[in-house]
Amino acid sequence: MIKVAINGYGTIGRRVADAVRAQKDMSVAGIVKRKPDYVAREASRNYRIFSSDKESLKAFSQSSIEAEGTMEELLDDVDIVVDATPEGQGEKNIQVYKTARKKAIFQGGESAALVEASFNAYGNFVDSWGKDYVRVVSCNTTAMARTVSACMEKFGVRKVEATIIRRATDPNDSKKGPINAIEPSLGFPSHHGPDLKTVLKIGEANTVAIKVPTTLMHVHVVNLTLEKSITQDDTLDLFKEYGRIITVSGKEGLISTAQLMDLGKEMGRKRGDLFEIPVWKESIFANNDNLRYIQAVHQESDVVPENVDAIRSMLQEKDKETSIEETDRAMEIRGKN
């Protein structure tokens, strides 16, 4: 049984904790939380809680929520840490993990230079094999890596062009904006193109990002130059082979990110998550070696299965296909539809 610590129980951490807990070969030894808030209170029903430091431990002791100790005490007892602390904290935290001689997985907010490998399950599972410090790329890069790596395997991809329409902030945030404006990332390319190259061996990846006032999902307009000529049906058939990609249709009423998130709820997913990358069937347009499609990304949850697979790769526990299959079965990920 792999013992996992979850450091940081925000948008990603809480979901990775539940996904790890659902696996047969791993368990959550404890979660690290800074504040004794409503999220900690709910978490205490399922997990042992540790504070991020001594000061935080004091805050817990003055609350009704019990923390068993500090992060360092939790680290003694685990095989690996999933670090889901806020962006930029990784540089500080990695020193703690090194001192404790523990492997660690970071999230996409950290720089690729911090770690030995960047991770995407479909794209480069083996690159993290046995590694100590790995980064699961961001939600947007993970989403692109999934569909693009599928196309790479079957069609060959010479060039990626994508416009990323980004959600402004997550649904549980009430601080950030914009609330009524469109804000482009000036400068070209946006960081997503270079980031994609950290997980896929791809020649050219050009991305432009535009922030818009919504909280639900990102949307990508993807335009690929392939190594061979294909049809729309080839693409539909291809995507059906991948559990973490689903094809959806406007004819079924799935015309925007609003209905896609409603689908996540109807599927009975905790928090209404949609781990799969939905690609609109009607948006798939193939013309000789040119393939276009539009996909959406549930930014809160799409990287969760990748975190689980990264654990198995780093601990050399399961090969790519076995790990992905186990993760998907446990999380009830049900592409291949």
Added chain:
Amino acid sequence: MIKVAINGYGTIGRRVADAVRAQKDMSVAGIVKRKPDYVAREASRNYRIFSSDKESLKAFSQSSIEAEGTMEELLDDVDIVVDATPEGQGEKNIQVYKTARKKAIFQGGESAALVEASFNAYGNFVDSWGKDYVRVVSCNTTAMARTVSACMEKFGVRKVEATIIRRATDPNDSKKGPINAIEPSLGFPSHHGPDLKTVLKIGEANTVAIKVPTTLMHVHVVNLTLEKSITQDDTLDLFKEYGRIITVSGKEGLISTAQLMDLGKEMGRKRGDLFEIPVWKESIFANNDNLRYIQAVHQESDVVPENVDAIRSMLQEKDKETSIEETDRAMEIRGKN
């Protein structure tokens, strides 16, 4: 003096009325309004008001706002009609104009098949020369036609690729959505690409449109394949030659459509309009024969100067350069910055 009737006093009609009124060679003979609402009340300070039909005339007679008669009476007295009625009304209205033997300009919501020519001032001013029925293309197509036609003249354009991030509705509407979702136009290309070809002689124009929850402006990510190699400076210099294109900078605080609309207000424009198409300097990326840039579109106002120029082309009053110069001077359009 050219006598102009404005049929429909909504988002576009009211602005075209003011723009016509500002010209030295034309005047507004009257506006046609359906309802005696707050917009009609304000309009009555500057314009003679006519009702859209007998029923509407009755509504006016029961209000405090005077209507001098119905549309047909106004038509007797004018050289040309600018039809700015709701999308799809044009097919019905053109019969009325034909019976009255009056020239008419329609807006981008009408089909290209309804008219003899589609119009963009920079793109194809002469195509409407002497014509009776002309359509000014939509706000998005007008915006693309401006910057793309500039590039065509100087660089030659082999292919247009654009992603259009569309505002959900106009600021004075409180009915439509989405309010928290991203909604792609499924199917490829969106209507904008073919529409662009009605005003520019261009081989390939591929567009994708994505609706987002904001009311202020549209944003376009434009990707051109040119006939020659150019630099960023070539592009900046080019756009400065055109009064209806302005280059703006994030360094000046113009980082989103929110600040661009604030600029329109600070410029002292009535209704805070921004007739010019702003292109972000930092977004201009030139690599050999590939040019990318991001531009915004004030959907309520960018087609207004085109309506004025279309009048002069159809009545064979002024050549392209003279008309554009007169329109811009009267409207205080001040690109070439």
